[in-house]
Amino acid sequence: MPRLAIDTDYLRDQLAAFLEIPSPTGFTDTIVRACCEELQRLGVQFELTRRGAIRATMRGRQRGPGRAIVAHVDTLGAQVKRLKENGRLELVPVGHWSARFAEGARCTIFSEHGSYRGTILPLLASGHTFNEKVDTQPTGWEFVELRVDALARSKSDLERLGIDTGDMIAIDPQPEFLANGFIVSRHLDDKAGVAVMFAAMEALMREQATIEVDTHWLITIAEEVGIGASSVLVPDIASMVTVDNGTSAPGQNSSEFGVTIAMADQTGPFDYHLTRHLAQICKDEDIRFSKDIFRYYRSDSASALESGADVRTALVTFGVDASHGYERIHMHALRSLSELLTAYVASPVEIPRDARLLAGLKGFPTLSMEEAEQTLTGESSVADPQTEDD
Known part of the structure; x- marks a missing residue:
């Protein structure tokens, strides 16, 4: 069966809806419910782990060897480390990201007594007060603080608001969907990957396509802290394809157009046979693709292998500019990935x-x-190069 036509309006709408739901690692229940509601609407059966990882299943012509496709719905974020005497909040990051990209971010603090809005600012935030020192202060989480948009001039004021150590903080995505196909937002890693999976499932259900073997669509909730797919696999799954972001940056071969197939990341090479199989599908189906290696990167695949799963793994990505910052992708890559799936x-x-x-x-x-x-x-055959318009 050739690749199916993807409803890009559906893909975009799902991505926009996911971006609206705060879901830093450890605070994912609401977005898990949203994913399950959409699976119900599509008619795809699913089950949840205790903590909320999702395993949806489409039955195939034969039961095995089972396949899995996985993406994660948790995002980067922060937690309150300490209530400061000046009425500001000291932070620790959730997931690995630089405080350089946190400066100026709007955010929401979720306390047991309600939510508050705020802004992450450098300690020296006013040029009118600190002059050139605002340009020479170091970068790091110890050099930023969160200003709460409430009457909070002291630690006791914060305590009266009900804010406490450990409260979760969600960073605003601030998405923009441009007419030329570019999408700019925080948290495209990996809500765009989840939207890609849903777009593929929607096409398969719409066309009543024949599935070759049982295929499990996994949505994990703790990839950004290294847990990922470690607890959602079943022994019947023999191969797992992770959908996540590629790093389109100087020195990398990832692209914001088409599919980028990762050949290796910091944990080592991906499965030789599964990776070649995916590349061959791209050639056969005229799906633009490139290959890349990521030196400072791990994904759901790594957590599955480290947990002891004997499963073949591969990683297919959409090229992201400024990953773990204010990210940018293109709809061409998302559509191409959905077609490949x-x-x-x-x-x-x-x-x-x-x-x-x-x-x-x-x-x-x-x-x-x-x-x-x-x-x-x-003597081996090589596919002809393709253009960005393919």
Whole structure:
């Protein structure tokens, strides 16, 4: 079955809806409910782990070897570390991101007594007061504080408001959807990946497509702190494709157009056979793609392997400019990824032996020396380059 047509209006609307829901790691219940409601509307069966990771399932022509596609719905954020005597809040980050990108951010503090709005500011925030010192102060979480938009001139004022150590802080995404296809927002990592998954599921359900094997659509809730897919896999899953952001920056090969297939990240190479299979689907279905390696990056795939799962992993990405900052992507990449997912779940299983946890040598894949020799002599076929308009 060829790739399916993607409803880009649906994709955009889902992304916009997800961005509106605050969901820093540890504060994801509301967005989990929103995802489950949309799965119900689409008619896709699902179940939840105790803490709220989602495993939705589409039954295939055969049960195994099972496939999984995963993205995470949790985002970067912060927590209150300390109530300061000046009525401001000291912060610690949730997830790994620089305080450089927090300065000036509007945010919401969620206390047990209600929510408050505020702004993250450098300690020296007024040029009229501190003159050139505002330009020479260091960057770091110890050099910023949160100004609460309420009467809070002292620690006791903060206590009266009900704000306390450990309160969660959600950073405003401030999304812009431009007419030329660019999307600018915080938290595109990885709410755009979740929207891509929903767009693919919508197309599969709309077209009543035939699924090759049981396919599990996983939505995790703690990827930004390294937990990710460690608790949502089942033994029947033999291969897992992660959908997350690529890093389109100097020295990288990721693109804001088409699919970027990661060949390795800081935890090592992705599965040879699964990665090649995805690249071949892109060639066969005329989906623009590039390949990249990420040196300072990990994803749901890493957490699955580190938890002991014997699963083949791959990572397909949408190129993001300024990842973990004020990010930018293009709808072309999101649509391309959704198309790839629809073609992947309908593609034949390449290694049927993977249906068993343990088996003999029969059916185990071979790395063909003939293929390697063809590559060295330049005899292997290479797809023609494509343009950004493809």
